[in-house]
Amino acid sequence: MRNINEHTITAAVLDRMAQCEDPRLKEIMSALVRHMHDFAREVKLTEAEWAAGIEFLTATGQKCSDKRQEFILLSDTLGLSMLTVALNHAKSAQATEATVFGPFHVPGAPKLPLGGDISGGAKGEPLFVNTTVRGRDGEPVADAEVDVWEADAEGFYDVQRASLDHPQGRAVFRTDAEGRLWFRGVMPVAYPIPTDGPVGVMLRATKRHPWRPAHVHFMIKAPGYETLITHVFRDGDEYLDSDAVFGVRNSLIGDFVSHRDGIAPDGSVQAKPFHTLKFDFVLEPEAAG
Ligand code: BEZ
Ligand code: FE
Numbered sequence: 001m002r003n004i005n006e007h008t009i010t011a012a013v014l015d016r017m018a019q020c021e022d023p024r025l026k027e028i029m030s031a032l033v034r035h036m037h038d039f040a041r042e043v044k045l046t047e048a049e050w051a052a053g054i055e056f057l058t059a060t061g062q063k064c065s066d067k068r069q070e071f072i073l074l075s076d077t078l079g080l081s082m083l084t085v086a087l088n089h090a091k092s093a094q095a096t097e098a099t100v101f102g103p104f105h106v107p108g109a110p111k112l113p114l115g116g117d118i119s120g121g122a123k124g125e126p127l128f129v130n131t132t133v134r135g136r137d138g139e140p141v142a143d144a145e146v147d148v149w150e151a152d153a154e155g156f157y158d159v160q161r162a163s164l165d166h167p168q169g170r171a172v173f174r175t176d177a178e179g180r181l182w183f184r185g186v187m188p189v190a191y192p193i194p195t196d197g198p199v200g201v202m203l204r205a206t207k208r209h210p211w212r213p214a215h216v217h218f219m220i221k222a223p224g225y226e227t228l229i230t231h232v233f234r235d236g237d238e239y240l241d242s243d244a245v246f247g248v249r250n251s252l253i254g255d256f257v258s259h260r261d262g263i264a265p266d267g268s269v270q271a272k273p274f275h276t277l278k279f280d281f282v283l284e285p286e287a288a289g
Helices: 009-016 023-043 047-062 070-077 080-088 198-205
Strands: 126-135 145-149 170-174 180-186 215-221 228-234 253-259 274-283
Touching: 009 023, 047 070, 047 198, 070 080, 070 198, 126 145, 126 215, 145 180, 170 180, 215 274, 228 253, 228 274
Parallel strands: 126 274
Antiparallel strands: 126 180, 145 170, 145 215, 215 228, 253 274
């Protein structure tokens, strides 16, 4: 096809993919081309704007490393991550809601026994977490693998601290026979997502703040159940209604209790303030097929 113009180009590109044998790939690529072309036509994209977009995406890729995922951050801040979660996890009323994965999970975190301390020496007031993992009918989920990660009291994940040579604020546990999981960490605080890259440029240009309300991340895997990726948020946080990545759900606001001092749930004597959190997770059964 020759002499393509702004009206005929979309059909020409779609036609070029006509032989694609993977129906899902064809569907996704076709929709992407149609929406991208409609977008360019709608905003009457200039060549300078096209070049700025390419430069932005190039810088986003260049900011990625084994410790930094700027593309996930971009997807999160544009609401695409939460939209994808919402599309894929329309759960039953009983099951715990999912939320964004975020860029700070690290596979292979230390495996700790129940009651272990995930902080690895991270700064923060002690937090004693007590949870259960159950199925929709209330059955305890024994031996579920529970990955936990959180930022320290200064709002940084371990992977954001270049000088750190060991994991902090992350661990993997297994629930006991009654589906229980308990561990020690640090009280989470609100923190800004990283703004020293292209995503920060985008947030400033669009007059958006980068803050996330305080939370602890959980990823729970067990045979026969859907994997649950979620957070538990701290009640009263000033950013619950304006999370930079749109991840807050009412049902995920946890019962954090602050104590001035006293005996912690693990029996230790705490002379300084500490906190406790109770939260029960409910897993959705794995979809058939
Ligand atoms: C996080 O909660 O770790 C996170 C999620 C999305 C973007 C940045 C951070
Ligand atoms: Fe986080």
